[in-house]
Amino acid sequence: xxxxxxxxxxxxxxxxxxxxxxxxxxxxxxxxxxxxxxxxxxxxxxxxxxxxxxxxxxxxxxxxxxxxxxxxxxxxxxxxxxxxxxxxxxxxxxxxxxxxxxxxxxxxxxxxxxxxxxxxxxxxxxxxxxxxxxxxxxxxxxxxxxxxxxxxxxxxxxxxxxxxxxxxxxxxxxxxxxxxxxxxxxxxxxxxxxxxxxxxxxxxxxxxxxxxxxxxxxxxxxxxxxxxxxxxxxxxxxxxxxxxxxxxxxxxxxxxxxxxxxxxxxxxxxxxxxxxxxxxxxxxxxxxxxxxxxxxxxxxxxxxxxxxxxxxxxxxxxxxxxxxxxxxxxxxxx
Numbered sequence: 001x002x003x004x005x006x007x008x009x010x011x012x013x014x015x016x017x018x019x020x021x022x023x024x025x026x027x028x029x030x031x032x033x034x035x036x037x038x039x040x041x042x043x044x045x046x047x048x049x050x051x052x053x054x055x056x057x058x059x060x061x062x063x064x065x066x067x068x069x070x071x072x073x074x075x076x077x078x079x080x081x082x083x084x085x086x087x088x089x090x091x092x093x094x095x096x097x098x099x100x101x102x103x104x105x106x107x108x109x110x111x112x113x114x115x116x117x118x119x120x121x122x123x124x125x126x127x128x129x130x131x132x133x134x135x136x137x138x139x140x141x142x143x144x145x146x147x148x149x150x151x152x153x154x155x156x157x158x159x160x161x162x163x164x165x166x167x168x169x170x171x172x173x174x175x176x177x178x179x180x181x182x183x184x185x186x187x188x189x190x191x192x193x194x195x196x197x198x199x200x201x202x203x204x205x206x207x208x209x210x211x212x213x214x215x216x217x218x219x220x221x222x223x224x225x226x227x228x229x230x231x232x233x234x235x236x237x238x239x240x241x242x243x244x245x246x247x248x249x250x251x252x253x254x255x256x257x258x259x260x261x262x263x264x265x266x267x268x269x270x271x272x273x274x275x276x277x278x279x280x281x282x283x284x285x286x287x288x289x290x291x292x293x294x295x296x297x298x299x300x301x302x303x304x305x306x307x308x309x310x311x312x313x314x315x316x317x318x319x320x321x322x323x324x325x326x327x328x329x330x331x332x333x334x
Contacts, residue, residue, distance in 0.1 A: 003031060006031050007027050007028065007031055010022050010027055010030060010031060011024060011027055013327075015326055015327065015328040016066070016326070016327045016328070018328070019314055019327050019328055019329045020071075020073075020074060020327075021074070022070075033073065034065065034069050034070065034073070037069055037072070037073065037108065037111060037112070038064070038065065038069060040111045041064075041069070041107055041108050041111045042057070044107045044110075044111070045057055045060075045064060045104070045107055048103065048104065052103070063324060064104070066324075067316070067324055067327065068101070068108060069108060071105065071251075071314075072108030072109055072112065073112070075088060075105065075109060075114075075196060076109060076112045076114055078248065078249060079114060079195055079196055082248070084164070084165060085162050085163060085165070085194050085195055085196060085197060086195070086197070086248050086249070087159055087162070087163065087197045087199060087246050087247050087248050087249075088196060088197065088198050088199065088247070088248065088249050088250075088251065089199050089200075089204045089205045089244070089247040089249065089250040090102065090198060090200035090201075090204065090250075090251050091200075091201070091203070091204045091205045091206065091250060091253065091302070091305075092202065092252065092253030092254075092318075093202050093253075093255065093258070093261045093298065093302075094202065094261040094264060094265050094289070094292075095260070095261050095264025095265060095268065095322075096253035096254075096255060096318050097253060097318065097322065098200040098201075098253060099118075099120075101253070102118045102198045102200055103118070105198060106118065106198070109195075109196055114195040114196050115192075115193050115194055115195045115196070116194075116195065116196045116197075116198060117162075117171060117189075117191050117194050117197055117198070118197075118198045118200070119155075119158065119159075119171060119198070119199045119200075120174075120199075120201055121199075121200070121201025121202065121203070121204055122174050122176070122201065123171070123172045123173055123174045124151050124152070124154055124155045124172060124174075125144050125149060125150055125174050125183060125185075126151050127151075127185050128178065128179050128182055128184035128185075130151075131144060131149060131182070134148065134149065138232075140229055140232075142291070143288070143292075144182070144183060145202070145292060145295075146233050146236075146292065146295035146296070147203070147233050147236035147239070147240060147295070147296070148233070148236045148239075152239055152240055152242065152243055154172055155243050156242060156243060156246070158170075158171060158172065159197065159199070159243070159246040160246070162194050162197055163246065167191075167192045167193055167194075168190045168191060168192045169190075169191055169192075169194065170188040170189070170190055171188055171189045171190075171191050172185060172188050173185070173186050173187065173188055173189060174186065199247065202292070203237075203240075203296050203301070204244070204247075204250070205244050205247060205250040205252075205305070205311065205312070206237060206240075206296060206301050206302070206305065207237065207241070207244070207301075207305065207311065208234050208238055208241075209234060209300060209301060209304070211231050211234060211235075213300055214227045214230045214231050214234070214300075215227070217230060217297060217300060218297060218299050218300075220290040220293055220294055221293075221294055221297060226294050229295065230295065230296075230297065233295040233296060234296075237296075249313040249314075250311060250312050250314075251312075251313065251314045251315075251316065252302070252305065252306050252312050252314070252315045252316070253316050253318055254302065254306050254315050254316065254318065255298075255317075255318045255319075255320075256317055256320070256325060257320065258298035258299060258302065258303075260318070260320050261289065261298075262285070262286065262289045263320070264322075265285050265288075265289055266282055266285050269285055309330040313329060314327065314328070314329055315327070315328055315329075
């Protein structure tokens with residue numbers, strides 16, 4: 001009976017079934033393969049849940065079964081079809097779970113025999129000294145994060161070395177705590193035999209848009225200065241396009257309401273303060289998040305992107321309570 005229920009559940013959500021290539025013909029094989037993989041990945045997944053979230057794995061087993069396992073299998077299949085490592089882009093804003101998903105996918109892919117390396121857009125920040133010079137050139141870049149604060153060539157070199165099967169490769173890492181929280185490069189990781197790169201970040205894969213749109217932009221882009229800043233950040237996105245061209249696939253973790261990221265950030269800071277660490281006040285968080293919305297507003301950049309099936313390969317919706325919503329590849333043609 002359990003197998004029949006699993007079979008029906010796998011086919012019930014037509015968008016998700018299409019996204020993971022599940023059909024009435026192959027559903028039995030899909031359930032069988034997923035069941036075997038679940039057994040092998042469970043010990044590592046249980047440990048991950050307990051050490052990372054201090055929770056029992058059963059609370060996340062459904063997400064593992066419905067989303068992470070089939071996604072891991074899909075990535076493994078894509079890697080098999082290539083004659084070189086797969087570069088998987090993951091786009092998601094604050095609190096969407098990019099890091100968690102990357103870690104779980106690494107566990108799954110490891111069980112499938114694939115060596116995975118995670119690379120964050122944050123790992124490509126310019127050095128502390130270079131960003132000091134940048135701030136002198138453009139005082140509006142008060143925080144690291146917006147377009148222009150990254151070393152795009154560094155990213156291109158790393159991805160190209162991996163794509164060309166070079167080994168070992170030095171993968172850059174960034175220490176956010178250095179220089180009183182301003183952050184700086186730290187020792188890189190030396191990796192060998194990479195099969196899959198999970199390249200995640202808050203604007204990975206984001207394309208420039210028509211500058212006229214900023215004439216009627218939503219808040220917090222309200223003043224002429226805001227609009228000028230938004231246009232300049234939009235223009236700087238052109239520098240990142242060669243990096244996005246290295247992506248074989250792009251997954252978007254898409255909040256059903258972009259304003260959730262503000263609440264998620266507040267929750268995260270409150271948890272840090274409760275744990276005895278320093279954290280931002282609500283007013284500081286709002287100032288911080290608004291700064292990023294002024295630079296690349298989710299309504300202007302992410303919303304149109306998820307409708308572009310030529311750029312985005314999969315969209316995973318995130319609800320306000322962090323639960324997953326619809327998963328789809330091309331909603332318009334479903």
